[in-house]
Amino acid sequence: MRKKLAALLRDCEKKFQDHPAFAFCDEEEVRQVSFREFLEDVENRRAVYREIWEERIGLWAGNSYRWIVAATSLLLEGKTVVLLDANLMDEDARWLCSSTDTQMVIAEEEMLEAEQELGLPMRSIDEKEVRARAGVDDAFEGISADGAAFDGMACDVLTSANPAEGSFICFTSGTSKSAKGVVIDVETLCGCVRNYGEVVKGKTGQKFYLPLPYHHIYAFLYIFHLMYFGGTQCIGQMGRYFIRDMEMMRPHIIFTVPSMLRYMLEKDFFPQQLQAILCGGSYLRPEVGEQIREKGVTLYNLYGSSEVLGAIAYSTPEKGNQWLRPVSGNRFFLNERGELGVELPYHMREYYQKPDETAEVLDRENHVFWTGDAADMDGDGYVRIRGRVRDMIVLENGEKVHAEDTDTQLCQIPGVKDGAVIGVDGQLIAVLIPQDGISKEHLAGAVRKFNRTRSAAVRIRDVWIYGKTFPRTNTGKLRRFLLEKEYREREQ
Numbered sequence: 001m002r003k004k005l006a007a008l009l010r011d012c013e014k015k016f017q018d019h020p021a022f023a024f025c026d027e028e029e030v031r032q033v034s035f036r037e038f039l040e041d042v043e044n045r046r047a048v049y050r051e052i053w054e055e056r057i058g059l060w061a062g063n064s065y066r067w068i069v070a071a072t073s074l075l076l077e078g079k080t081v082v083l084l085d086a087n088l089m090d091e092d093a094r095w096l097c098s099s100t101d102t103q104m105v106i107a108e109e110e111m112l113e114a115e116q117e118l119g120l121p122m123r124s125i126d127e128k129e130v131r132a133r134a135g136v137d138d139a140f141e142g143i144s145a146d147g148a149a150f151d152g153m154a155c156d157v158l159t160s161a162n163p164a165e166g167s168f169i170c171f172t173s174g175t176s177k178s179a180k181g182v183v184i185d186v187e188t189l190c191g192c193v194r195n196y197g198e199v200v201k202g203k204t205g206q207k208f209y210l211p212l213p214y215h216h217i218y219a220f221l222y223i224f225h226l227m228y229f230g231g232t233q234c235i236g237q238m239g240r241y242f243i244r245d246m247e248m249m250r251p252h253i254i255f256t257v258p259s260m261l262r263y264m265l266e267k268d269f270f271p272q273q274l275q276a277i278l279c280g281g282s283y284l285r286p287e288v289g290e291q292i293r294e295k296g297v298t299l300y301n302l303y304g305s306s307e308v309l310g311a312i313a314y315s316t317p318e319k320g321n322q323w324l325r326p327v328s329g330n331r332f333f334l335n336e337r338g339e340l341g342v343e344l345p346y347h348m349r350e351y352y353q354k355p356d357e358t359a360e361v362l363d364r365e366n367h368v369f370w371t372g373d374a375a376d377m378d379g380d381g382y383v384r385i386r387g388r389v390r391d392m393i394v395l396e397n398g399e400k401v402h403a404e405d406t407d408t409q410l411c412q413i414p415g416v417k418d419g420a421v422i423g424v425d426g427q428l429i430a431v432l433i434p435q436d437g438i439s440k441e442h443l444a445g446a447v448r449k450f451n452r453t454r455s456a457a458v459r460i461r462d463v464w465i466y467g468k469t470f471p472r473t474n475t476g477k478l479r480r481f482l483l484e485k486e487y488r489e490r491e492q
Helices: 005-016 035-049 065-076 090-099 109-118 127-134 186-194 217-229 242-249 258-267 286-294 355-361 403-411 440-451 480-491
Strands: 020-026 029-034 056-060 080-084 104-107 122-124 167-171 181-185 207-210 232-235 253-256 276-279 298-305 310-316 320-326 331-334 339-343 368-377 383-388 392-394 400-402 416-424 427-434 462-465
Touching: 005 035, 005 065, 005 186, 005 217, 020 035, 020 065, 020 242, 029 035, 035 065, 056 065, 056 090, 065 080, 065 167, 065 217, 080 090, 090 109, 104 109, 109 122, 167 186, 167 217, 181 186, 186 217, 207 217, 207 242, 217 232, 217 253, 217 298, 217 310, 242 258, 253 258, 258 276, 258 286, 286 298, 286 320, 298 320, 331 368, 355 368, 383 403, 392 416, 400 403, 403 416, 403 427, 416 480, 427 440, 427 480, 440 462
Parallel strands: 020 232, 056 080, 056 104, 080 167, 104 122, 207 232, 207 253, 253 276, 276 298, 427 462
Antiparallel strands: 020 029, 167 181, 298 310, 310 320, 320 383, 331 339, 339 368, 368 383, 392 400, 416 427
């Protein structure tokens, strides 16, 4: 029987009470919050949010302890929480809020000036501002910025949970206007959390560094999974504080994306206490995985999507990082197009108000989700992802090319720092970022040599030397359509 969030938190309280649930860097020291303190903070935050009548609440803020408390409190109060990227432009935030019928936004203090642009009431994630706007008595102290809990305030998340616990909406990758709102029920989330131990094997006392953006399902699920088995979650953000956080909090296991792995390799930063890395969110190049293993760190490549609540398959050391084993309870199969389907117990409820698009990918009756990925499958049921079916480039001669397969091959050309292939007017175009000191002429010659290894029908027809980093999502997925758009514009 799948239990809801209040029951999951009850389990945590009973088992781990004063064990540190969260750790984060506060100036020059590491602060810790126990499971008991966390539940006290949640219950007191709920007292504030009980004054808010709106049912669909946007959460627009960066990673922090306050973010976790806010999200948990809203779900327990039966709200639908819309997870918004903290880096969104005001216009994009307005579009996503409008497309999901969001009624209010809780945001960072500096974002409140966007209230007029969004056309929605906004509340600060800072407790004093929340209380002031919600009309709560000033004597009510709330949660301090450093995560310290209330003193003398009764906490009973066990008995006061709203019987109608909420849901949340995250978004698929893409531009704001193409992103779909993925609706997931709390009951489904909790069932998945309790079943996730196969992918993330941990024990009480281990420290896990989670710098990935909380609005993404990859991180959001792990927040609760780490609580469930008693791990200490080290709160961080991708970017300039990564090395500082790692040095101060000394985690044993980290969650990351391929771009962060490449950064670690560039800096040769692999602390002695680091035991394992879990990587997901976008394509992991074989050579990057091999370099990580040479550092003596166990690497798990995770595969999944927002629609199926994160990872549904993972790599094993004996097979390497490209062949992926389905999580127990999941079954993979391929259709006539080579598209990967998965039968699984946990999945989204729907794309918000998009019944036709939901029906295209989700067979609710049989609990089958069509991933949109092209894949190979071996006799043991392992799969190797070749790329998006829709990223299949159809050439003017009718030949079809897997874009991500070709990306990988281009990146193996000597002198190429990063590479991608695009399809423009039925032609293959190589978009290359050279390594330092490598000329355009050198790369053009290298591509000519590369072409001699391919049939004439699928050869590169043009080379574009790209003078900046590729446009990617915050999990590292290539926004290929933006490269295609930019190439067309430069040719006009």
